[in-house]
Amino acid sequence: MSLFWSLWIMFLIVLNLGITLFLFVWAPRAKIPVQEDGTTGHVWAHGVLREGLQNLPRWWIFMSATMFVIGFIYLALFPGFGRVKGLLGWTSHGELSANVAANNAKLNEMMKRFSLYPIEQLAHDPAAQQLGRRLFLDNCAACHGREAKGNQRLGAPDLTDNDWLYGGDGKAIFTSIHDGRAGVMPPWASLGEENVKNLAQFVLSLSGSPHNEQQAAAAKPLFATCAACHGPEGKGNQALGAPNLTDKIWLHGGTVEDIETTIRGGRQGQMPAWSPRLTDDQIRVLASYVYSLSHPDHVD
Structure with missing residues (x-):
């Protein structure tokens, strides 16, 4: 902490404690004018309610004084008063380091x-x-x-x-x-939209999912291009990170639209x-x- 900020914090602490301590000492001795009936003259509900005035209870004064003492002791023992380290030499960094070491x-x-x-x-x-x-x-x-x-x-x-x-x-x-891991599924939009749709149906057929048999049959020769990674039966290749297409487990979704999107635009994954x-x-x-x-x- 720089000298400026240390002095600024010390100033704020002294100011706040000073004002609070002054009010604490002065308030019980302050003379507040009252009327003959012991009230201050403040009334509500057309005079039905009147504001009374009584001294603070001793337990409240004792508790407040105790808080002041505790506050001064804390500032003496622990860091908090600007750059003053405190008599105990405790720091949050030191406690963290000790806990991490343990x-x-x-x-x-x-x-x-x-x-x-x-x-x-x-x-x-x-x-x-x-x-x-x-x-x-x-x-x-x-x-x-x-x-x-x-x-x-x-x-x-x-x-x-x-x-x-x-x-x-x-x-x-x-x-x-x-x-x-870095996985790449190349895009196959170059095959044409009709072939992409047919190929999606063939991929669905590999896992026994509902599919169009005509479209799947039309795309079977095209799958030879995919077999280089996924294998001739679509069982995948763990050496390449090519998924198994026969188990109904889909990394990017198994709907017709998902599979078409995967074939058309490809996929890239990064672990x-x-x-x-x-x-x-x-x-x-x-x-x-x-x-x-x-x-x-x-x-x-």
């Missing part, structure tokens, strides 16, 4: 234990899952939702359905969180890398929590 000591002890087990096994550890959920809520819930059900508007996948674009074992999940923000140990714990979301039957 918390880190506990976390480091847990992390040492967590590092002994593979990610899949950590999914059985209650302490790891409690920490993993907290890391998930702080870092991942903004896109995937608090319950990890995903967000089609953002292209954030549901993490609870065991349908994985890049693989769902511990190592693959760790890599996704650590390095991030940011969390290695700049989280340590490898934290990512392992987070990965174990994400793994547990899609393997509830394997987790105690």
Whole structure:
């Protein structure tokens, strides 16, 4: 804090305390004129109500005086009077640092234990899952939702359905969180609007969804272009992040309009890398929590 602001704060404290203390000392001794009946002369309701005047109760005076004493003691012991550090030397930064150090000591002890087990096994550890959920809520819930059900508007996948674009074992999940992922579905508007619509019907047929059989049959030869990524049977390719088109799980929506939009304009998805923000140990714990979301039957 600069000297100017320190002096300004000190001035305001002295001014406010000074005025308040003056009023506190002067008010009980102030002489207020009263009429013969003991009232001030202020009346309401055509004289039915009259304003009386009585001294403040002693308990109120004692409590107010105690508050002044406590205020002066506080300013002497703790920082608050400008740049004066206070007799105790306490600071909020110091308390925060001490709390962070104590918390880190506990976390480091847990992390040492967590590092002994593979990610899949950590999914059985209650302490790891409690920490993993907290890391998930702080870092991942903004896109995937608090319950990890995903967000089609953002292209954030549901993490609870065991349908994985890049693989769902511990190592693959760790890599996704650590390095991030970038997925690109190229636009195919160049095929022409009729072919886009036919191809959408063929994609629906792959998952057994209601579709137009004539349009789907017309588009079957066109799917050879898509098979380079999605595979000849539309089962997807985790090495490329190409989704499985046969399971009725849709990253950007599974209506005819959604699929046509995807084919026509393409899609781009970005999963940011969390290695700049989280340590490898934290990512392992987070990965174990994400793994547990899609393997509830394997987790105690």
